[in-house]
Amino acid sequence: MEWDGPGQVVEELSARLKERAWFLATAESCTGGLIACELTNVSGSSEWYAGGVVAYANRIKEDLLGVPGPVLQRHGAVSQEVVLAMARGAAERFGTQCAVAVSGIAGPSGGTPDKPVGTVWIGWAVNGETFAERFLFQGDRLSVKRQSTMEALRGMTVRLV
Numbered sequence: 001m002e003w004d005g006p007g008q009v010v011e012e013l014s015a016r017l018k019e020r021a022w023f024l025a026t027a028e029s030c031t032g033g034l035i036a037c038e039l040t041n042v043s044g045s046s047e048w049y050a051g052g053v054v055a056y057a058n059r060i061k062e063d064l065l066g067v068p069g070p071v072l073q074r075h076g077a078v079s080q081e082v083v084l085a086m087a088r089g090a091a092e093r094f095g096t097q098c099a100v101a102v103s104g105i106a107g108p109s110g111g112t113p114d115k116p117v118g119t120v121w122i123g124w125a126v127n128g129e130t131f132a133e134r135f136l137f138q139g140d141r142l143s144v145k146r147q148s149t150m151e152a153l154r155g156m157t158v159r160l161v
Contacts, residue, residue, distance in 0.1 A: 010042050012151040016160040019050035024156065025094035026052030027065050027086040027101035030120060031078065032081030034149045035100065044069045047160075055086065065101075067094045078115050080104050083123030087132075091125040098160070099125045100152045104135075106144040120148045126159045 018022055026035050026049075036052040039045050051062050058077055066089040067082055073146040075081045086101035104120030111117035116136070123132040133155065137147040 004040070006150050006153050007041070009053050009150065009157055010038055013153060013157045014042055014045065014048055014156065020097070020160070022097040023048055023094070025050045025090040025096040025099040027090035027099060028052060029056055029061070029086075029102060030104040030106045031145050031148050031152070032056065034145050035102065035152055038149055038153065049102065050096050052094075053090065059082050061086060065093065068110060072114075076115070078105055078119055078121055080121055080123070080134065083121040084125075084130045084132050085088050085123075087123035087125035087130055087152040097127050098156065100156050101125075102148050102152050104137075104144065104148060106141045106148075118144055120144065121152075122152050122155055124150065124152075124155055124159055126156075131155075139141070 028035055033054045034121045039049045041108045044071050055061045055065055058072050062069055067085040071081050075139040090099035100132050101123040105111050105117050107117035122134045137144045
């Protein structure tokens, strides 16, 4: 699969952030830093992107993003509750007005009947409000990571209208 990347979406997102003089933070698990990579592919992204955390291990979700251990134990890392906490934690710790968080099962292993491969939760924190959405992506591991990145960025852009 050829990857053109989310360049146009990132350009629109950056314009909306700059209009407000806001900064964005990222908290990534299954995307492994791909969102941050796409954001920093834009020259001048330091004007609106504060930084991010690749919180692959649950311990990092807890220690760096403040996700409560009981929430992880009760709902699992791939859940609405966890991505909402990750997004809030990223915004708080980076001191930004908005943040996006992603946690999912990129495959090819790790799926369960309740959470099959391709299940991804994306959470957004915008000016104190949080939102989350569940996706079920198809394709190989890289395809799931790319689709997750696109939806995370689209979702943030839409929420900054």
